[in-house]
Amino acid sequence: MWTSYAHISTWGILLARTSNEGPSQQGISYFICPMKAPGVSVRPIIDMTGDHAFNEVFLDEVRVPRDYLIGEVNQGWRLAKVTLGNERVALSGEGSLWGRGPTAKDLVDLVRTSGVAHTALERDDLVQCWAHGEILRLLRLRLVSAALAGRDQGPEASVRKALADDHGQEVMGLANRLAGAAGMLNGRGPGGVDGAEGASWTYGFLYAQALTIGGGTSVVQxxxxxxxxxxxxxxxxx
Ligand SMILES: Cc1cc2nc3c(=O)[nH]c(=O)nc-3n(C[C@H](O)[C@H](O)[C@H](O)COP(=O)(O)OP(=O)(O)OC[C@H]3O[C@@H](n4cnc5c(N)ncnc54)[C@H](O)[C@@H]3O)c2cc1C
Known part of the structure; x- marks a missing residue:
C-alpha cells in the first residue's frame, strides 16, 4: 500500500525477510528492486485531493539479482532506519505540507493584505501559528547545520517531523476556518478569491490530513x- 510515485520510479526499496532466527528486526535484508522487473505490478490510488501520488504495489515471484542487495544479508533494518531518518529530513522543507505549499507566514501575509476582518480569537490563533512556524524554521536550520557538519540526523529529525506535521494541519485548518463558509467550497481560500491561490488552500486542507500518517505516524514519532x-x-x- 501507499507506495509514493511507484508509477514513475525506476527503482524501489525492498525490505525482505531473509531469516527467521533471532529478534524480528534481525533477518531483514535491504534490496533495490527495478520497478520494471517481471512480477512487479503497480495499481494507482487516487487520494481525496484528486491526485494520483501513491499506489498499491504487488510483487509476484519477483527475482532480484544478488548484486541488488545493499549492505549485509539480514542487516537491512539498520539501513532502513537510516533511510527513514533521511526521509524525515527530506520532508522538512519550509512549506507546511512536507516542505511544499504555503507557510504560516504566507497565511499571516494573506490575511494582512486581504483586509478580511477577524475576531480577536482568530488573530490570537494566527499569532500562535506564526510563532510555531518560526520555532520550526529555527529547528530546521539546526538540522541543516548538523548535516553540513557531517553529524547524523538523529532523533531530532523525529522531533521536527512530529511538530511540523501538527503545524501543517494547524496552518491549513486555520486557513480553512478563516475562509468561513466559503471554505466548504472547492477552490476557495481565506483570501476571499477564487483561482490558483484559493485552490492551493483547498488542496492543502485536504492534503494536510496525510501529514500525521505518512513517513511514520506522529504517535510513532x-x-x-x-x-x-x-x-x-x-x-x-x-
Ligand atoms: C501520503 C502518504 C504517502 C506514503 N508513501 C509511502 C511510501 O512511499 N512508501 C511506504 O513504504 N509507505 C508510504 N506511506 C505509508 C506510511 O509510511 C504508513 O502509512 C505509516 O508509517 C503508518 O503505518 P500504517 O499505515 O501501517 O499504520 P499502523 O502502523 O497500522 O498505525 C495505525 C494506527 O496505530 C497507531 N500506532 C501504531 N503503532 C503504535 C504504537 N507502537 N504506539 C501507539 N500507537 C501506534 C498509529 O499511530 C496509527 O494511528 C505513505 C503514507 C501516506 C499517508
Whole structure:
C-alpha cells in the first residue's frame, strides 16, 4: 500500500525477510528492486485531493539479482532506519505540507493584505501559528547545520517531523476556518478569491490530513522521541 510515485520510479526499496532466527528486526535484508522487473505490478490510488501520488504495489515471484542487495544479508533494518531518518529530513522543507505549499507566514501575509476582518480569537490563533512556524524554521536550520557538519540526523529529525506535521494541519485548518463558509467550497481560500491561490488552500486542507500518517505516524514519532531522546522505558507494543 501507499507506495509514493511507484508509477514513475525506476527503482524501489525492498525490505525482505531473509531469516527467521533471532529478534524480528534481525533477518531483514535491504534490496533495490527495478520497478520494471517481471512480477512487479503497480495499481494507482487516487487520494481525496484528486491526485494520483501513491499506489498499491504487488510483487509476484519477483527475482532480484544478488548484486541488488545493499549492505549485509539480514542487516537491512539498520539501513532502513537510516533511510527513514533521511526521509524525515527530506520532508522538512519550509512549506507546511512536507516542505511544499504555503507557510504560516504566507497565511499571516494573506490575511494582512486581504483586509478580511477577524475576531480577536482568530488573530490570537494566527499569532500562535506564526510563532510555531518560526520555532520550526529555527529547528530546521539546526538540522541543516548538523548535516553540513557531517553529524547524523538523529532523533531530532523525529522531533521536527512530529511538530511540523501538527503545524501543517494547524496552518491549513486555520486557513480553512478563516475562509468561513466559503471554505466548504472547492477552490476557495481565506483570501476571499477564487483561482490558483484559493485552490492551493483547498488542496492543502485536504492534503494536510496525510501529514500525521505518512513517513511514520506522529504517535510513532513520539515513541521514538520518548525512548531515544528522553530515555523513557520502551513502548510495551514493540
Ligand atoms: C501520503 C502518504 C504517502 C506514503 N508513501 C509511502 C511510501 O512511499 N512508501 C511506504 O513504504 N509507505 C508510504 N506511506 C505509508 C506510511 O509510511 C504508513 O502509512 C505509516 O508509517 C503508518 O503505518 P500504517 O499505515 O501501517 O499504520 P499502523 O502502523 O497500522 O498505525 C495505525 C494506527 O496505530 C497507531 N500506532 C501504531 N503503532 C503504535 C504504537 N507502537 N504506539 C501507539 N500507537 C501506534 C498509529 O499511530 C496509527 O494511528 C505513505 C503514507 C501516506 C499517508
Amino acid at each position: 513520539r515513541n521514538i522521541i520518548a525512548e531515544r531522546v528522553l530515555g523513557l522505558p520502551k513502548d510495551v507494543t514493540t
